[in-house]
Amino acid sequence: MKRYLFIMRRLPYSGTHLQETLDAILTAAAFDQHVALLFVDDAVWQLKNQQQPTGLGLKDTSAIFQALQIYDVNDVYIEQESLQAAGLTSTDLILPVVSLPRAEVSGLMRTYDLIIPD
Numbered sequence: 001m002k003r004y005l006f007i008m009r010r011l012p013y014s015g016t017h018l019q020e021t022l023d024a025i026l027t028a029a030a031f032d033q034h035v036a037l038l039f040v041d042d043a044v045w046q047l048k049n050q051q052q053p054t055g056l057g058l059k060d061t062s063a064i065f066q067a068l069q070i071y072d073v074n075d076v077y078i079e080q081e082s083l084q085a086a087g088l089t090s091t092d093l094i095l096p097v098v099s100l101p102r103a104e105v106s107g108l109m110r111t112y113d114l115i116i117p118d
Contacts, residue, residue, distance in 0.1 A: 001032065001033060002033050002034070002113045002114055003033075003034045003036070003112045003113045003114070004028050004033055004034065004035045004113070004114045004116060005036050005037075005038055005108070005112035005114070005115050005116065006024070006025055006036070006037050006038070006116045006117075006118070007037075007040065007115060007116065007118065008021065008037060008038065008039045008040070008043035008046060008118050009040055009042065009043050009117065009118055010042060010043055010046075010118055011042040011043070011045055011046075012045050012046040012048075012061065017118060018046065018061055018118070019061065021118045022061060022064050022065075024116070025068070025071075025073065026064075026068075026071055029071035029072060029073050030071060035071070035072075035073045035075075036073070036075035036076070036077065036112065037068075037073065037075070037076045038077045038078070038079070038100075038105070038108065038109075039076075039077070039079065039082070039097070040078075040079040040082050040105070041079075041082050042086075043082075043118070044078055044079075044083050044086045044088060045086060045088075046065070047065065047078070047093040047094055047095055047097070048088065048092055048093065048094070049062075049092060049093060049094045065094055065095055066094060066095065068095070076095050076097045076098065077098045077099075077100050077108060078090075078093075078097040078098070078099055078100065079099075079101075079102055079105060080099045080100060080101045080102065081101070081102045083099060
């Protein structure tokens with residue numbers, strides 16, 4: 001079994017890229033691969049609770065994030081400094097996450113076979 005780490009960097013609702021990345025995550029997980037997510041930079045906003053993108057004419061992706069556990073995607077990491085820069089805390093997020101200092105991100109990446117940036 002391969003270990004996949006998807007690194008999310010982009011803002012939510014900035015095009016179709018997020019939906020395409022979520023499709024790739026779910027596909028890998030459906031084939032019994034170990035899948036984890038790491039949110040850095042502006043991607044921390046993807047996990048912000050109470051988003052209402054329908055006013056923008058976009059699909060709400062929070063339901064897909066919340067369904068990740070069904071696919072055994074349970075390892076969700078967030079870079080601590082990115083979360084702080086956004087002025088968010090773990091209570092502002094729709095998923096339980098492991099907050100990781102920037103200095104430990106490279107160590108996390110070394111534990112995965114494939115790194116897939118968005």
